[in-house]
Each structure stands twice: as C-alpha cells, then as structure tokens.
Amino acid sequence: MKLSEYFEKTKGRGIIATSNSKGKVGTAVYGRPHFINEKTVAFIMADRLMHKNLQSNPYAAYLFMEAKERYVGKRLYLTKIREEKDKLFIDKIRRKESCPAYTVYKDQIKYLVYFHIDKVLPLIGDKK
Secondary structure (H helix, E strand, C coil): CCHHHHHHHCCEEEEEEEECCCCCEEEEEECCCEEEECCEEEEEEECCHHHHHHHHCCEEEEEEEECCCCCCEEEEEEEEEEEECCHHHHHHHCCHHHCHHHHHHCCCEEEEEEEEEEEEEECCCCCC
C-alpha cells in the first residue's frame, strides 16, 4: 500500500517534533499529513512553537500511532522545503471533520508547510 493511501485510510493520532537552532525540542499533536506526492507532505501550522522552530532548523519528525490496541504506526523523518500562506487553499484542504484545533487556533493558522520525506520507519523497530 502506498504511504498516501495508508494515511488516508488509517485512523489514529499524530505527534510532530521540531527543535530550534540550539536543539531545544518541542512536540505537538497534529493531524495526518496532506500528501502532495509520495515523497512530499504538507502540514497546516499555526504561528506557534513548531512553526517558529522550523524557521531556524528545517528538520522534523512525525509519529503516527494507529487507533488500535497494539503499538502500530509510522514514523516520518522530514525536512522542510518551503511554506506558503494561501488562506483559501489551506481552508480548502483542511480536514474540517477531524480538526478540533482549528476552532481554537483559527486566527493563528497561517501556514502550509511542505516537507520532503527523508525516511519512513514503523512505529516500533527499524525495519520497513
């Protein structure tokens, strides 16, 4: 199964981690990535810590845990490649039914941040 199909069909929770230029790490709950192609994803970001960290350090990790009793999921290692502030496009692609943070941070949601997928690993272990 393609990675894009996996994320479209699989229910679960995601966490993104970034760090600033000094290595201070931050984490936040994030929805599933938006797939541009099989090597590029985008996340909708508010003007908060994860986005601020990416201004000085382009690397991020995204952990996705499936909504199952077992520890199953994916880890994506990412490099930021660009971002845009097209509010109409962001509103069009956001998953309204599964985005409770949107109502809380509606005024801060300003960025669509694109990442290259550097590596994909299972939730546990190091085998593909």
